[in-house]
Amino acid sequence: MTEDRRQIEKHWQDYWDKIKLFEPDLKNYRHKYYCLMMFPYPSAALHIGHMRNYILGDTLARYKMMQGFNLFTPMGWDAFGLPAENAAIKDNIHPTKSTAKNIATMKKQLRQWGVGYAWSKEINSCSPEYYKWTQWLFLQLYKKGFAYRKKAKVNFCPSCQTVLANEQVIEGKCERCEANIEQKDLEQWFLKTTAYAQRLLEDLDTLTKWPEKVKIMQRNWIGRSEGDEVAFAVNSQQPTVNSSNQNPKFIKVFTTRPDTLFGCTYLAISIEHPFVTSLLKIKNQKSKIKNAEEIEKYIKEIKKQGISTRDNIAKEKTGVEIKGIKVINPVNNQEIPIWVVDYVLMEYGSGAIMAVPAHDQRDFEFAQKYNLPIKQVITSPSAKRQAPSAKRAYESEGVLINSGKYNDLNSQEAKEKITADLKKKGLAQKRVLYRLRDWLISRQRYWGTPIPIIHCPKCGTGPVPEKDLPVVLPQDVDFKPGGESPLKKNRNFIQTTCPKCGSSAQREADTMDTFIDSSWYYLRYLSPRDKKNAFDSSLVNRWLPVDQYIGGVEHAIMHLLYARFISKFLYDHKLINFKEPFASLFTQGMVIKDGLKMSKSKGNVVYPDTLIEKYGADAVRLYILFIAPPDKDVEWNSKGVEGMKKFLKRVEKLGYRLSVIGYRAQTANRKPQTDRELQRKIHQTIKKVSEDMERFHFNTVISSIMELVNSATRPPSRAGEADNPQPATRNPLEVIILLLSPFAPHFCEEIWQNVLKNKGSVFKHPWPRYNSQFIQGEKALIIVQVNGKLRAKIEAERDIPEKELKELVLKEEQLKKWLTKPIKRFIVVPNQVVNVVM
């Protein structure tokens, strides 16, 4: 098979095409199985890391096919995005061309690996046929008020020359190019993801087949936090929580720890807080402050430094007191100072906090620096009256002290009582905050879906009518980025007429974040050429949610959160009838090389093509799934592929031997007990493999099949079983081929049809079943321990009574030297272990 292996593989690839093995019957949704891989970005060529992903999915798909499911595994291309555009700028090839070329290369690779998809349903997010409906989706969101424009401080990447969503900023750096992110005030489009914060959080509990890890990451990202809003009166004026924040009569703070209110010794306020801004703007207000100039100077300085919320945590906190104005702590009417600080974020809560230095580490550090009082009000329940540590704040909950009538309550009780009392006075209310922000979707780049919006000088901003979709992305664009959208420079594109009044108007020049393309693609696969609808609701409602979604853990937050958000939006507007798009999620591990994730930019990429040339696709497929459980990261080492080739050769030889000699002749030469032993192994293996397939333990599946091959190849090792004759054992080769076929499809199809002489594809044959009565022998191997240490192994009848087993143990020669003292206890685990305790 070595020489013509490539030809054999190609032969079966053609065969699967011919019999349309992977083409679904979408009308037949009974026993449906929608197996979806995250669609790839078309980069130059797929490496081993990608291959692991697709082989994993293909193996599962073929297994499900054999189990009799009506399988649907489509594939497509997430083709818009920055890499293609950057490559285009560098090499001066239009993204349309380079993308098409990359897709062709990748399709060829996938085919060579024996990976099958329903190619008739292929989609490509950069084709007008697809992005027309991405635009349609945007318009639905717009019409329902879920897409809006606002001027906001946004993350701007100076290197990519575009804004980024919060999720795309990692430690203050761009996730793509790692340039430091700048904050800019820009008018941008947002989607109201926050409107779904609570449901995105709650419904995670319904996703029982998602990895816990991914759900935890999403929960943390949504970041729900329950607490209270508490109003602090400015000087002695009477505040209420219902007045506006601009009103300088009071300042609202958000806290999760109202039990520490008595320990609040100053109020810290963001430099951008409206209270501060209006204070400095309005003359008679400003005159009340003794150090207005100092504050203005401070704010200017901090703004100049650029208060990024993410990159200066290590920096020492600074601030300046507003002299001349105080606030009243509502629990004890104590006057406390207000400090304008750089460590309170305007974007979260109310932009002001009650500072409790004794019980918050940040406030503690600040108070120490500026010599502000540190007042302990919580003590640990175990060590009452513990002095506050000189080095750290005590941040845990505990028992209240120095808190007037609330003393001796625990934190939980105190929270409720203090809030209730303040609520009566109108000074507090419950509030739930989320860390999740609205999704910023505008990108000042060329290679993306144009936002279907028209700006009319008379009518203002309005949608492109649905009948005019798609808004086609023009080809002749100078796409070099320059801080604003390249489309702005294309007059033919920009100039349009207002659909309402007909006067000359301008198109929106920004394109959409590519995560919108991937937030709904799983719906389009079922009717990719439909010219009238984004998706066919009746098909979608029958085929979704996706039964198995497979992809990288790097999409745990962004893609999966956005796709869930869009599904919920479509559900609420009755366009689909399910709330969650992906019933079961599997996140495969990364392939590591030299300690780093395999990636082109790091220069540690291994391409599978030369390995496939040398060993064949099946051997590489087997190896890639054999080296580790698929959800774990794995360090790549090409050395072991050889072993897989050897293994396939042994199976081939077994097949040759059985087919030449004939299976019956072969069994006739064996003793009956040999057959029984092999038969047991066959059924045990079917059981183990079937169970492990469901758990995605593909590595142990392969080793179990190897064990069965070893048993079928080698002469029997154990004899001495009862020799009552048994019916002829099932042909081991047939079982081996069936179990192995999802992993090594070409090889197995070849043996199935040309050696075992079966008609039709092995993938049309049902997955083998085991018979549990063949699994157990009538003798059990029992481990004998003395005081917990292994001392002997004996064979005994299954389910032997304890008394007889004890006699057997006492008779055993090997054990005599250990059983020197009187037996205290005799512990039996039936058919497994005996432990003699002396």
Place this chain on the structure above:
RNA sequence: GCCGGGAUGGCGGAAUUGGUAGACGCCUGGGACUUAAAAUCCCAUGUCCUUUAUGGGCGUGUCGGUUCGAGUCCGACUCCCGGCACCA
């Protein structure tokens, strides 16, 4: 700092509910076949000790505990990987 995950031979890994630790494979060493090599097959392969056996001690990151019995459960710690991070 917080939240996850992990640590098992020379290597990748196995051990599903506490019951033979190291399956399966790679590497390595030895042997058979061969004029020779490749391929193939067979044997060995955690570690130490001895009286060389159907022998024994030790051994799953560290320390301690529970149990007849712990890689697995509990408590404390070390290191590695991933996520989040002035979120009040």
